[in-house]
Amino acid sequence: MCLILLAAEAHPRYPLIVAANRDESYGRSSAAAAFWIDEPSICGGRDLDFGGTWLGISRSGRFAALTNYRQGTPRPTGKRSRGALTRGFLAGQDAPEAYLATVERDASHYNGFSLIVGAPDSLWFYSNRGARPCPIEPGVHGLSNHLLDEPWPKVRRGVAELGNLLHAAEDELLQRLFDMLADRRAADDHLLPSTGLAPERERAMSASFIPGDTYGTRASTVVLVGADGRVVFKERAFGPHGRPAGESEQRFELSRPVSGRIESAARA
Secondary structure, three states, X not given: OOEEEEEEOOOOOOOEEEEEEEEEEOOOOEEEEEEOOOOOOEEEEEEOOOOOOOEEEEOOOOEEXXXXXXXXXXXXXXXXXXXXXHHHHHHOOOOHHHHHHHHHHOHHHOOOEEEEEEEOOEEEEEEOOOEEEEEOOOEEEEEOOOOOOOOOHHHHHHHHHHHOOOOOOHHHHHHHHHHHHOOOOOOOHHHOOOOOOOHHHHHHHOOOOOOOOOEEEEEEEEEEEXXXXXXXXXXXXXXXXXXXXXXXXXXXXXXXXXXXXXOOOOXX
8 A cells, every 4th residue: 555755854955855655546536746726835646536635745844644544444434535634734824733633633533544744844643543643753764554664564675775865866866766666576475564454465565566457556756855945746647557647746945944843823
């Protein structure tokens, strides 16, 4: 399923580096990464069924990303769309801690999720499956469909590879991060997590990139946020069996310094 790798305040030029794969049914309607018409300060992909996103960043430096929490039991129906959690932070003004406190109060309205919100220099994590809101320490981190830094094979491999790029320049970063996200190697069976899936399904899901027929990696996204406030947001889209389906790129500058942490409206 999904994968988010991030380097937080670990690269001398880029306070935030993100490399992420979104895995989803190919039948679910989505829009490629761009600035939203109804929220023109937000850049990200868009779920056209419910209007949310799996990953986005605003011109003011608000960042949010989300993965589903994998459980073998059937998902209850009638729950709210989890993409609203990222959209709510990106379009809002609350500080990360305050926003996640609100999300925690309403957590039972959603199926399992793991959520990252904040600014390039102040990221927070929360999951409604076992993790209270907490700040993310500077360094290299990975998130799949469990809790932050859960040592699933593709998380461990991705964190190690990203850690080797902490002095790379932009062109090398972009190329090597996309190479990482394109890795189709399945993990050895003895390393597979036990999440309730059949063994063959668990094996297929263990790859960073999943080239399925009805479900698989729909988008690979790389975000570089520079200390000078410049952002590179690049996405590659894919169809069934991993066939390329287009590429988009946005380059823009944040409206506030990267060193300025997000403050709530009350303290602004």
